[in-house]
Amino acid sequence: MDYFLMLISAIFVNNILLAQYLGNCPFLGCSKEKGVAFGMGAAVIFVAVMATAFTWIMQKWVLEPYGLGYLQTLVFILVIAALVQFVEMFLKKMVPPLYKALGIFLPLITTNCAVLGIAILVQRKEFGLGMSLYYSFVASLGFTLALMLMAGIRERLIIARLPKSLQGTSIGLVMAGLMSLTFFAFKGMIG
């Protein structure tokens, strides 16, 4: 039950993008086509779960025993950057079809604040390893959902006649606001 509640909460109520404002750059940058949005979302799920696992182990086995908690930010970003590099090389060599699908998104993910954000959030919430992995999975699932919905809306917006000054990111943000308002309504579901 607890896990189910967390699923609903992480996807709808506290959506990482629309309620916690993490990962806006890819949200606005990669939401022009549904295919691109799906690839980006899948890559984020993949990397976020792996990054959470590695950073959790680093935090609990290295940083905390040696009293190096203040280096968290530095270590986490390095772990994520290195991880992304390794994943890219591994996929290229071992799983070419997956590399073809996710390859172009991987380099962009190092600087995606959703990944680092999730890794830090699970530390601040003091989850165990299993819970951390689950949370990172559902949170990035929520990210993917928001990204896909946004891409769907934007594909429609191309046909719409907009004033020049509203085009591009500007209308994207307004749309994100309306989506956020819709997701806001889910707050009533879980008290």
Place this chain on the structure above:
Amino acid sequence: MSIVKEFTKGLWKEIPPFRLVLGLCPTLAVTKTASDGMGMGAAVIFVLVLSNVIISLVRKIIPKKVRIACFIVIAASLVVSVELLMQAYAYPLYQSLGIFVPLIVVNCIILGRAEAFAAKNPVLLSAADGLGMGLGFTLSLTFLGALREIFGYGKLFGAEVFGPAFKPFTFMIEAPGAFVCLGLILAAMNYLAIWQSKRAGLPEPDVAVSCGGCRACAIGESKQIIQEG
């Protein structure tokens, strides 16, 4: 002369969140009140100026292939020092900014300016660029924060603005308000830019693209690179 130019472009012509559309996450997240926005801006100024100076100093030593990793390490070390400084001297601010202090590392402003400016220019110019961009970022955050605070709480920097009869417009301080406000401000900035260049008889400028159209988000471009390579 050109130092002044590099400094002032960050304040209006290339103001980071509104014209270059850099660093949206903190712009949306920590602008519930004007003072939060200002605090975040101050932290970003610190990191941005120092990272620009350091990167500009070592720009000839860094091999081109690993430059992004080097930029990230430099920025991360600076962010760790900001975290420690804030914990020591501004703990309430550190708590209200929450997770967004460590996330300065992945703020596109830092990497964007390092890549676009500091890696190609001498130290003084880079410092001026960092200071201007940082100040522009702070101004924008304070402006958006003030806007949301005035309508959302009826206050400005904690002081009452409207009389007791004012009913707070809660929409503004919640997430949807942040998105819509920023979107409309962007539209207004685009409108102004178009109007200005029309009056000067120049061709219409491009509307603001996300993340200043930086390479990290230019999917189309990297697709080409992959296909070619």
